[in-house]
Amino acid sequence: MAEAAKVDVAGGLAGAPQGALPQAGAALLWLPQAACIAWAVQALAAGGGLRSALPPALGLGVLGLLRAALEAWGVRRASVQARRTLGLLRAQAAQALAARSPLDRARPASGLAASVLAEQAEAIVPWLARFQPVRLRLMLVPPAIALAVGSLSWAAAAILLVAAPLIPLFMALVGRRAQAASEAQLARQGDMNAFLLDRLRGLATLRALDAIDPTAARLRAAAQELQRRTMAVLRIAFLSSAVLELFAALGVAMVAVYVGFHLLGHLPFGTWGRPLGLGQGLFILLLAPAFFEPLRDLSAVWHDRAEGEAARRALAGLGEGGQPMAGAAHDADAAGADGMPPAGALGIQLRGLRFAHEGEAPVIDGLDLDLRPGEHLALLGASGGGKSTLLALLAGLAVPQAGQVRVGGLPMDGAHPPALRQRIGWMGQRPHVFGGALAANVGLGRSGADAAQVERALAFAGLGRLAADRPAASLGEGGAGLSGGEAVRLALARLAVHADAGLLLVDEPTAHLDAETARAVTEALLDLARGRTLVLATHDPRLAARMDRVLHLGDAALKAAA
Numbered sequence: 001m002a003e004a005a006k007v008d009v010a011g012g013l014a015g016a017p018q019g020a021l022p023q024a025g026a027a028l029l030w031l032p033q034a035a036c037i038a039w040a041v042q043a044l045a046a047g048g049g050l051r052s053a054l055p056p057a058l059g060l061g062v063l064g065l066l067r068a069a070l071e072a073w074g075v076r077r078a079s080v081q082a083r084r085t086l087g088l089l090r091a092q093a094a095q096a097l098a099a100r101s102p103l104d105r106a107r108p109a110s111g112l113a114a115s116v117l118a119e120q121a122e123a124i125v126p127w128l129a130r131f132q133p134v135r136l137r138l139m140l141v142p143p144a145i146a147l148a149v150g151s152l153s154w155a156a157a158a159i160l161l162v163a164a165p166l167i168p169l170f171m172a173l174v175g176r177r178a179q180a181a182s183e184a185q186l187a188r189q190g191d192m193n194a195f196l197l198d199r200l201r202g203l204a205t206l207r208a209l210d211a212i213d214p215t216a217a218r219l220r221a222a223a224q225e226l227q228r229r230t231m232a233v234l235r236i237a238f239l240s241s242a243v244l245e246l247f248a249a250l251g252v253a254m255v256a257v258y259v260g261f262h263l264l265g266h267l268p269f270g271t272w273g274r275p276l277g278l279g280q281g282l283f284i285l286l287l288a289p290a291f292f293e294p295l296r297d298l299s300a301v302w303h304d305r306a307e308g309e310a311a312r313r314a315l316a317g318l319g320e321g322g323q324p325m326a327g328a329a330h331d332a333d334a335a336g337a338d339g340m341p342p343a344g345a346l347g348i349q350l351r352g353l354r355f356a357h358e359g360e361a362p363v364i365d366g367l368d369l370d371l372r373p374g375e376h377l378a379l380l381g382a383s384g385g386g387k388s389t390l391l392a393l394l395a396g397l398a399v400p401q402a403g404q405v406r407v408g409g410l411p412m413d414g415a416h417p418p419a420l421r422q423r424i425g426w427m428g429q430r431p432h433v434f435g436g437a438l439a440a441n442v443g444l445g446r447s448g449a450d451a452a453q454v455e456r457a458l459a460f461a462g463l464g465r466l467a468a469d470r471p472a473a474s475l476g477e478g479g480a481g482l483s484g485g486e487a488v489r490l491a492l493a494r495l496a497v498h499a500d501a502g503l504l505l506v507d508e509p510t511a512h513l514d515a516e517t518a519r520a521v522t523e524a525l526l527d528l529a530r531g532r533t534l535v536l537a538t539h540d541p542r543l544a545a546r547m548d549r550v551l552h553l554g555d556a557a558l559k560a561a562a
């Protein structure tokens with residue numbers, strides 16, 4: 001994603017979010033509204049009749065309409081902005097997740113990532129759309145009311161000012177626990193989703209091995225733990241609102257007692273010289289609950305804040321740490337025109353390449369290799385010798401600890417990898433098949449893979465008839481509905497549709513295939529690789545013999561490039 005599109009929620013929150021100001025303005029309009037009510041009552045009590053109450057009643061109505069309009073506009077703007085921010089945050093998180101190396105074992109489990117991106121991230125919307133406007137209201141409305149009340153009676157203002165700070169103080173104390181509880185609950189939820197998705201994928205295996213009951217027991221335990229955590233979060237939410245209601249009610253009651261007794265002449269102090277009249281007393285009484293209103297709103301959204309911040313951290317955590325892919329921070333067009341790989345077949349140079357998986361001994365150590373454009377190389381070696389790892393390094397899917405990979409004369413680091421990857425065709429050892437149509441599985445929505453090209457690629461890979469026979473959504477998740485050989489052909493079709501590929505990286509294309517299918521796949525692959533550079537990992541000596549060169553990967557042979 002372009003840097004410009006990055007959102008900094010924390011930074012964004014420092015200023016008032018859009019929509020917060022109109023909402024705060026709407027709340028402030030209660031001051032003139034309360035004055036209108038007090039004026040009307042005072043006029044009626046003074047015997048002025050209904051006519052005398054008409055101007056303030058009219059003012060009250062106009063202000064009410066204005067207030068409703070401002071409120072509606074502010075809420076709408078805040079919601080729209082919060083949704084937009086969530087969309088950007090989700091895109092950033094998905095981007096950061098995609099930038100992690102496929103070899104990274106610490107990558108979040110799919111179920112966890114799905115839970116965070118789809119479900120937990122939703123908590124950011126109420127946080128932005130409700131909590132932030134309430135925060136601004138809290139900064140503006142109580143001080144304005146305290147000033148208005150204080151201009152008439154310092155005693156009433158003092159009662160409000162003494163009661164008010166107790167609330168944020170207590171909320172801050174509760175808030176810490178609320179956030180920790182929310183984070184723990186979201187983490188449990190993510191863990192349970194990850195576990196569930198993993199086990200659902202392996203349901204057939206679990207059933208075949210009679211391991212359903214232990215899995216169900218673990219799931220039950222996870223669900224109970226989640227329930228416990230959710231109840232803890234709710235307890236804190238109820239506690240915080242109960243405390244707030246108590247203080248707010250006490251504050252309003254004390255102001256009412258003071259004003260009532262003052263009007264009766266029993267508490268003749270607390271004003272600026274003259275005692276309060278009926279209208280003034282009523283004005284203060286009407287403002288007292290409004291003074292506490294933003295604080296009560298704060299309590300209602302306090303939980304939103306805890307959940308929202310926990311969700312933001314969970315989203316950010318998806319992309320944190322672990323192994324990145326080469327050039328993960330750059331866009332495909334970042335290399336610029338002079339940094340683009342040449343057209344046609346791409347040569348390869350490796351110099352002093354070393355790579356070790358985290359916490360393990362190097363799989364590849366000090367490897368040098370020069371492959372001319374259009375040359376075909378077989379990687380041979382024992383299982384675990386590093387063939388797939390080397391292919392991943394050539395594609396920039398992992399970053400070597402030392403040495404350099406150059407493809408088409410460009411280093412596989414800095415801004416080049418995205419542009420280089422666009423020119424690399426990849427056929428992995430276990431191609432992932434998405435649920436849906438065969439053609440969609442070949443095109444994968446890539447630009448330059450139109451319907452006609454996909455059809456040609458399917459025909460090339462020997463899947464033309466199958467594609468024609470099957471209805472649109474014919475493949476199940478993970479390739480259900482395809483034989484092993486057909487799945488390999490599908491991967492071949494994905495390679496074939498990539499017309500600009502100047503380098504093909506292929507991992508054990510004929511493993512587990514019968515002799516006839518293996519022969520057909522080999523011929524198709526060699527046909528496809530004509531005029532392109534090909535690096536192919538295999539255990540099949542016959543396939544290796546069809547290549548121009550062979551590189552043995554293994555303990556002793558690493559440095560001996562062919």
Ligand SMILES: Nc1ncnc2c1ncn2[C@@H]1O[C@H](COP(=O)(O)OP(=O)(O)OP(=O)(O)O)[C@@H](O)[C@H]1O
Nearest residue numbers: 103104105357363382383384385386387388389390
């Ligand atoms: N993501 C990973 N994290 C940690 N270690 C890994 C990872 N992937 C592979 N390895 C280890 O690195 C070594 C090389 O693995 P690699 O897959 O490159 O071997 P290979 O030659 O392709 O094997 P095979 O012929 O069985 O496919 C193995 O010991 C393997 O256990």
